[in-house]
Amino acid sequence: MQTIAPTAKTEPTLGRDVQTKIGQQLRAMYDDVVSQGVPDRFVELLSRLDEQDEQQS
């Protein structure tokens, strides 16, 4: 493993490669949650709010 001098902080050349990976990591993390779908608590919440609404009117 190559040692990195303390002064060699985020040169633009390094940045581009890292930034591509950041984009992929961000989407992977996000899509992991999206793929979990709709938890039951939110389906139930919507039904409950809907019922309340009907009773009020």
Place this chain on the structure above:
Amino acid sequence: MSLDPSMRDQVLAAVPSLRAFAISLSGNVDRADDLVQETLVRALANIASFQPGTNMSAWLFTILRNLFRSEYRKRRREVEDGDGSYADTLKSQPEQDGKVEFAEFRAALVKLPPDQREALILVGASGFSYEEAAAICECAVGTIKSRVNRARTRLAELMAIDSVEDFGPDRATRAVLAAGDR
């Protein structure tokens, strides 16, 4: 008046990405789900102000984003946070909350200023255009672009600094590298 079934379907369809947005913003699954819940309560209470035919998802994201921002401001005041100790409480959470492979990334993400973080997530993960993200964040398109750029640069620094400190790729860094190889 009961909720229009098609409206209800649109709201439910937006929930998975609302959760992803909330978790990415807050770095904490429990708080994120509370945010989503509060968003849905507010949305249904104000459903009359939603204009049918416009983007339901963007409307809900706007509500959630505003809730998060006001909660963030409130908490900062409560803890009299001079410099980032609130961010520290955020970053201490993610490891228990999500997959280990995303822990380091989430920890870096919550170190970003909230305006940069939300811009990056909306454009880089939620799939909104710069124009839509600007509408959600109530700012100019140019502002969103520069926030996204600054967020990417800062994250690159944070990830790079971490690997220097670690003196070698740790588990999460290897996951980033592996993701790059796909």
